[in-house]
Amino acid sequence: MKGGALLLVPMAVLMALFFGAFAVFGFVSFLQPASGTPGYQGPPGLANYVRFVTDPAALAILGETIVFAVVVTLASILLGYPLAYIMARSPYRVVRSLLLGALVLTFLSGSINRAYGWLILLGRRGVVNDALLALGLVDRPVALVYNWTGVFIALLHFTLPYFALTVFGSIRSVPMQVEEAARDLGAGAFTTFFRITVPITVPAIISGGALVFSLAISAFAFPLLLGGGRVRLISNYIYDQLFVAFNLPFAAASSVIFLVVAIATLCLFFWLERFATRRRIPRGGAA
């Protein structure tokens, strides 16, 4: 087919712009801001990188970001898996479509909107605090926003649909007969769930987990709105370097380090997924 090369042109142009942007930005990360102007000046050097890795505050933010992303990922798995299981296996059509509809709607209704929704719900005058007070669980309003709790709740709400939709397809593709066979052989519902369904879907759990992790590690709008300046993740740190300190070269260097860390952790997830798939499906088996 001759027209094939032509068909790849739009993609090639867009990818060239993308990688071109990264080349420029990689280069800028070795420069220094020219004082008083928006430009940069040489000579190229590693000063920005040295500054990042020797700054305890910057390293602490990077570390906190990773730990926080891991916690959000684990929480998404713990809540998202049973949710996807109900969606795939509930005998009632209404339940299945209601949950799927709610999930897709949540998934499509923007991040700023949802961060704002949580701001209303979790604030000092918010509904959650009202409910807690009315139930007598607390005797004065608890601080649920402008701290880690608020960012965590909102971010979990953001990542949950991604995870649940990823494993949903996988659970549905497990033939019902496999579970029935286990039940017929005397396994209880609990045993069947943990020894049959969950192990078969491990690759989907890992790839859903990788997706959630990469979303959580790059969270920006949620800490910005719900963190109230107290919770800063690495994305917010980079933003501040640019818009508070006006230091694009240092922001670029921080971004390069962040990108390397993000890709390294994702590779770890892919390696885990391959490992899990290979162990379950002996050789040449269909996925």
Added chain:
Amino acid sequence: MNRLVSRLLWTVFGAAMLLFLLAPTLFTLLYSFSEARYFSFPVQSYSLRWYVTFFNATKFQKAAMETGLLALIVVPCCLAAALCTAHAVARWEFPGRRLVDSLILSPLIVPGVVTGVAFLSLFRILNQDIGLVRMSIAMMVVCLPYAVRALSANYGGVDRATEEAARDLGAGPLLAYLKVTLPQLKPGLLAGGVFVLVEVIDNFAVNVFLVDLDSNTLPIVAYQHIRDFDDPVVAVMSTLLSALALTLVVVFNRVVGLEKLSQTR
């Protein structure tokens, strides 16, 4: 007894999840219709005054125009580029096909802020300072993976025999493509279009670096408003956007079926 307890647990869990998922949208909806400036539940009195405020606010009007314009540019261009790419990858054996496959997905794994800073560096070098141009290019790159994935998943199911039959009956390659292949790609185009549209309307992390002084998009204006004011105007915007999302969900469900959605992303 045991069964009853387990069913009860599943029901409670399902209901709690439903509440958790929908609560922010529902309470934002209530807040947008409340008369009072500050939220209280139950709402004391309802009014449309914040809708009036929203539609009369110049900054939101301008942002809605800008966002709409951006979507009008990015959605068709991105789908067209994705259609070409998916066709080449599905139909044409060429060296490095797998490389192209993974290359296209690379914008997905780069954190939004990093993409934003990278494009900002590029556009500063190129002296490109029109926000709309900068955002259009960046959004096309960021959205391409979604569109290509949706279409590639669809290409596998296209019936090539019908296409060949059309060719045998005398249709040229272009006619055969338009009349036979393209209609079969409707689910992929729709799914890809929905993802791209949602990403363009919602993107904050990349666009916040690329806007110019008078090209703010809706999420950016909303953020500035939340930062500076305490009133339900943003609740109005959220509610309108949720209504748009709901419409998309309903249309998608009618045309393709919601369960297809989880297979494309």
